[in-house]
Amino acid sequence: MSAKVFTFRGGIHPPHHKTKTENVAIENALEPNIVVIPLSQHIGAPCDSLVTVGEKVKVGQKIGESKAFVSSPVHSSVSGTVKKIDVHQITTGAKVSCITIESDGLFEIHESVRPKGKLEDLSKEEVLAIIKEAGLTGMGGAGFPTHVKLSPPKDKPIDTIIVNGAECEPFLTADHRIMLEKPDLVLLGLRAIMKAVGVNKSYVAIEKNKPDAIEVMKKIVADYEGIEVVSLETKYPQGDEKRIINAITGREVPSGGLPMDVGCIVDNVGTVATIGNVIATGMPVIQRVTTVTGSAIQNPKNLYIRIGTLFKDVIEQCGGYSEEPGKLINGGPMMGIAQYTDEVPVIKGTSGILVLNKKDAEVPEPSNCIRCGKCVSICPVNLQPYMISRQAILNNFEEADKFHATDCIECGSCSFICPAKRPLVETIRVAKKEILTKRKKAK
Amino acid sequence: MENKLIGSSSPHIRTDETTQKLMLDVVIALLPALVASIFYFGFNSLILVIASVVSAVVTEYICQRIMKKPITVTDLSAVVTGILLAFNIPPTAPWWIPVLGSAFAIAIAKQIFGGIGFNFINPALAGRAFLMASWNPHLTTGWIDPVTDAVSSATPLSIIKGSATGELPSLFDMLVGNIPGVLGETSALLLLAGGIYLIYRGVIKWIIPVFYIGTVAILALFVDGGSMMLYHVLGGGLMLGAFFMATDYVTCPITDRGKVIYAIGAGILTMIIRKIGGYPEGVSYSILLMNILTPLIDKYVTPKLFGGAK
Numbered sequence: 040m041s042a043k044v045f046t047f048r049g050g051i052h053p054p055h056h057k058t059k060t061e062n063v064a065i066e067n068a069l070e071p072n073i074v075v076i077p078l079s080q081h082i083g084a085p086c087d088s089l090v091t092v093g094e095k096v097k098v099g100q101k102i103g104e105s106k107a108f109v110s111s112p113v114h115s116s117v118s119g120t121v122k123k124i125d126v127h128q129i130t131t132g133a134k135v136s137c138i139t140i141e142s143d144g145l146f147e148i149h150e151s152v153r154p155k156g157k158l159e160d161l162s163k164e165e166v167l168a169i170i171k172e173a174g175l176t177g178m179g180g181a182g183f184p185t186h187v188k189l190s191p192p193k194d195k196p197i198d199t200i201i202v203n204g205a206e207c208e209p210f211l212t213a214d215h216r217i218m219l220e221k222p223d224l225v226l227l228g229l230r231a232i233m234k235a236v237g238v239n240k241s242y243v244a245i246e247k248n249k250p251d252a253i254e255v256m257k258k259i260v261a262d263y264e265g266i267e268v269v270s271l272e273t274k275y276p277q278g279d280e281k282r283i284i285n286a287i288t289g290r291e292v293p294s295g296g297l298p299m300d301v302g303c304i305v306d307n308v309g310t311v312a313t314i315g316n317v318i319a320t321g322m323p324v325i326q327r328v329t330t331v332t333g334s335a336i337q338n339p340k341n342l343y344i345r346i347g348t349l350f351k352d353v354i355e356q357c358g359g360y361s362e363e364p365g366k367l368i369n370g371g372p373m374m375g376i377a378q379y380t381d382e383v384p385v386i387k388g389t390s391g392i393l394v395l396n397k398k399d400a401e402v403p404e405p406s407n408c409i410r411c412g413k414c415v416s417i418c419p420v421n422l423q424p425y426m427i428s429r430q431a432i433l434n435n436f437e438e439a440d441k442f443h444a445t446d447c448i449e450c451g452s453c454s455f456i457c458p459a460k461r462p463l464v465e466t467i468r469v470a471k472k473e474i475l476t477k478r479k480k481a482k
Numbered sequence: 483m484e485n486k487l488i489g490s491s492s493p494h495i496r497t498d499e500t501t502q503k504l505m506l507d508v509v510i511a512l513l514p515a516l517v518a519s520i521f522y523f524g525f526n527s528l529i530l531v532i533a534s535v536v537s538a539v540v541t542e543y544i545c546q547r548i549m550k551k552p553i554t555v556t557d558l559s560a561v562v563t564g565i566l567l568a569f570n571i572p573p574t575a576p577w578w579i580p581v582l583g584s585a586f587a588i589a590i591a592k593q594i595f596g597g598i599g600f601n602f603i604n605p606a607l608a609g610r611a612f613l614m615a616s617w618n619p620h621l622t623t624g625w626i627d628p629v630t631d632a633v634s635s636a637t638p639l640s641i642i643k644g645s646a647t648g649e650l651p652s653l654f655d656m657l658v659g660n661i662p663g664v665l666g667e668t669s670a671l672l673l674l675a676g677g678i679y680l681i682y683r684g685v686i687k688w689i690i691p692v693f694y695i696g697t698v699a700i701l702a703l704f705v706d707g708g709s710m711m712l713y714h715v716l717g718g719g720l721m722l723g724a725f726f727m728a729t730d731y732v733t734c735p736i737t738d739r740g741k742v743i744y745a746i747g748a749g750i751l752t753m754i755i756r757k758i759g760g761y762p763e764g765v766s767y768s769i770l771l772m773n774i775l776t777p778l779i780d781k782y783v784t785p786k787l788f789g790g791a792k
Contacts, residue, residue, distance in 0.1 A: 367487055421787050
């Protein structure tokens with residue numbers, strides 16, 4: 040057994056705040072009365088509704104679909120009646136078309152939901168079709184349709200699959216609990232991916248601050264050749280796919296490139312476990328594990344939540360707010376998106392619901408850059424954040440482009456580490472947007 | 483609740499490190515050397531340091547009031563400048579020397595250029611250069627020999643240079659600071675301890691001190707031979723300069739490779755000044771000259787992009 044711990048250059052060590060939930064077993068969330076299911080929870084084309092207002096639907100029934108390749112269908116997470124199809128605010132900050140369903144409390148399962156049989160009996164194409172039909176999208180937060188990721192073009196041969204169990208975001212423990220409680224589903228999902236892509240080398244990569252998960256996963260993959268569990272240095276953003284590939288294989292995904300350019304596919308452990316669940320039960324993605332935590336949550340929990348459940352209903356069953364909330368975040372504190380209302384639905388990419396109290400939510404006052412160079416030392420992409428930020432503030436976006444602003448992965452490490460509390464990644468994001476818009480116009 | 487939630491962009495958490503805490507660490511790292519200077523040179527040392535610090539802080543406050551800018555004296559950067567400037571003057575200097583030096587350092591070298599982060603040279607060294615040019619006798623004489631407790635005319639480096647006569651102190655005295663010199667540079671050992679504290683706390687990186695002192699040591703070995711090498715390393719404020727002046731964030735290069743170039747450059751300049759320049763010691767001017775080259779180094783020495791450039 041190798042004791043090697045893998046890592047990448049740069050990165051930060053934010054305080055973890057995971058103790059509140061890391062030992063709390065996943066609990067089934069209360070059945071919601073109302074679910075609001077967005078027709079677009081992923082990167083790619085939004086779905087068209089397959090149902091109409093007043094129609095009865097069942098659990099697992101496909102209610103939205105698009106003909107586009109880069110898209111992912113959505114399914115009902117309850118049985119009941121379609122009440123509304125209208126535009127609703129969702130966690131990504133966008134307003135998208137959503138189907139509101141009132142539950143009849145019966146949770147009748149749709150006829151199409153049937154176990155898919157043994158993995159051995161399924162062909163490569165069948166596995167891919169099952170993954171596509173089940174509406175799988177990256178559950179780590181980005182929400183890229185999984186079947187697209189697993190169908191790389193012919194000229195990009197894949198030799199390595201990496202299951203991303205790093206969970207480097209502070210506060211979040213959903214992936215950790217999945218590995219502890221559902222290792223069999225992770226294994227089944229991983230084997231399905233290996234089959235679909237035709238690869239016989241894979242890694243389950245876990246930060247070493249989760250020794251129990253490493254042990255459990257090691258035990259379960261022991262009989263399977265080609266699957267290796269590896270320890271990663273506990274460091275943010277270790278879970279970024281380009282960082283995790285670099286840590287384990289030493290390969291560098293080229294600037295502007297994708298993992299497939301270096302023969303790798305990285306899938307979040309929650310996504311992989313869900314693939315396992317789809318194969319075993321036939322149930323599409325209608326639920327996900329989410330960590331509900333933060334300084335203003337009464338009883339932090341890891342919940343198995345039906346997609347479309349409103350944040351306020353989830354928070355209520357965690358005992359509600361323990362004090363006046365200052366900030367409500369979809370995801371972790373480093374890359375999550377702040378919400379202005381708790382009436383947004385849980386989507387496939389909701390890895391965490393984080394509520395910070397007034398004090399923790401305060402945005403610090405920036406002071407002058409003292410050129411301490413910490414942002415340069417920790418940038419995982421080797422950028423000079425202070426320079427890009429300075430140019431962005433001066434509206435010199437062409438200058439910012441020269442400093443490779445568009446290579447920024449927006450991990451936020453620079454803003455975190457800055458002693459002068461400068462809004463580094465925030466301003467770099469603006470520069471990126473300006474540069475990309477300009478490039479598009481030029482084309 | 484909609485109107486009460488804060489909606490800023492990620493990240494939503496920050497390190498609790500602040501500019502003020504970094505500066506406080508520098509002050510803490512300088513304290514042992516301050517205590518040593520009081521021990522060796524007497525109470526006047528403390529008066530000079532206090533005068534310098536008060537002048538730096540008050541000057542900063544006044545400048546910011548006049549320019550109608552936010553008052554940032556609580557970030558402690560002026561305190562650091564005040565201590566560092568006082569560390570550069572002889573123990574018998576009158577109290578108004580550090581007062582004028584600090585005022586110049588803050589007003590002219592720092593605030594005129596935009597305050598903290600915008601000065602292009604180290605304010606404390608600029609203040610010292612100003613004093614050197616204006617009241618040279620107060621800066622270059624008036625050494626106290628802690629062994630005899632008498633006012634002496636020679637520092638070890640001026641003896642090496644031949645600009646003064648006298649006997650070189652023992653290397654042990656050089657190390658602990660039992661030698662004539664400016665306030666803060668006397669004890670190489672305590673400055674080293676302060677420097678190691680700063681490296682341990684992550685306030686500075688090891689690169690500049692190691693390459694700077696290393697360059698001076700290697701050149702001294704070639705120029706003056708092995709017996710003089712340690713005098714060059716332990717004397718003339720090299721430790722103070724290498725750990726506390728050359729590492730000044732604002733005026734040294736940002737990247738690691740840039741820091742190496744800068745430190746080696748400062749080492750070479752230090753030895754050139756010591757051997758053929760007009761002054762017995764070259765630490766301050768070597769750092770000031772390299773400060774001016776910093777923007778150039780930063781322009782041409784940039785980190786290699788992960789995944790290669792487009």
